[in-house]
Amino acid sequence: MEGLKFVLVFVLLALASSLTFASDPSPLQDFCVAINETDGVFVNGKFCKDPKLVSEKDFFFPGLNIPRNTSNPVGSTVTPANVAQIPGLNTLGISLVRIDYAPYGGLNPPHTHPRATEVLLVMEGTLYVGFVTSNPENRLITKVLNPGDVFVFPVGLIHFQFNVGEANAVAFAGLSSQNPGVIIIGNAVFGSEPPINPDVLTKAFQLDKSVVNFLQKQFWWDNN
Known part of the structure; x- marks a missing residue:
């Protein structure tokens, strides 16, 4: 009997652990379009709009084809398309960014996303990218990317992108959270x-x- 209790406790702890380390929760409805009001159904940090009032505008964000100004101290600009810009992303566990880099030296500085893994797709230019593994190795994993190349930055790890080409560079990145955060x-x-x-x-x-x-x-x- 004691052995059975031990196994049961172990299974429950394992299940709790798997839930603790899960990413954004899976939705249990078609959508939960975020609104700023403080009444209604509260799901994953946001209140839900009445489904009858939802329109195409809640799932739409224009302009990611437009180049951004990179004349700033780091030589890059990130344009997010997350739940703050697209209310319909609430509970869907995904978002997108466009990153513009100035010619040689444009840098998306070392940073982390505490809530998301990132998949980067280079559209234009040549980027030197990398991430650092956790303690105790702290190993740097890097790659030079060209148009059409894809690279993955695991959730929570410090990573960066640096334009090593003589022309502007552009990349798009998908992130496994509606609100990945950035540090x-x-x-x-x-x-x-x-x-x-x-x-x-x-x-x-x-x-x-x-x-x-x-x-x-x-x-x-x-x-x-």
Whole structure:
């Protein structure tokens, strides 16, 4: 009997663990178009519009064919198409971005998506891309991509894209969440508000405190 209880507890813990590490929950209805009102059915962080009032506009977002301005400090611009732009994505567990890169040097800085794996498709240009595995290896996995090439960035891992070509580059990326989130490493560490105590960063990065103070005074550009 004790052995049976142990097996039962183990199975329940395994099921709980699998649910804990799941991505966006699967919908149990055709759609749940997000609205800003605070009354109605609350699903996955959003209230649902009455299905009878839903229209094609709730599932539509134009303009991802339009090149974006990349004349900024990092030389890239990310144009998202997630639940904030397309209310009909609510509960569907997927979103899209367009990324424009300036000629040689255009960078989508090291960042993570805490809630999504990313699949990147290069449309124009040549990109040097990569991600870093978790501790203890911290191994860098990189690849140079050309038009038509696809690369995957696993959920939560730090990754980047860098234009190594002489022309503009364009890529589209699908993400496995309606709201993948983004944490740009430099912005988060050195540009937080309020700032992280410099003593913490000095010890964490083994830098002189004057360097940390300098970095915290910089303007950290958000390309999203």
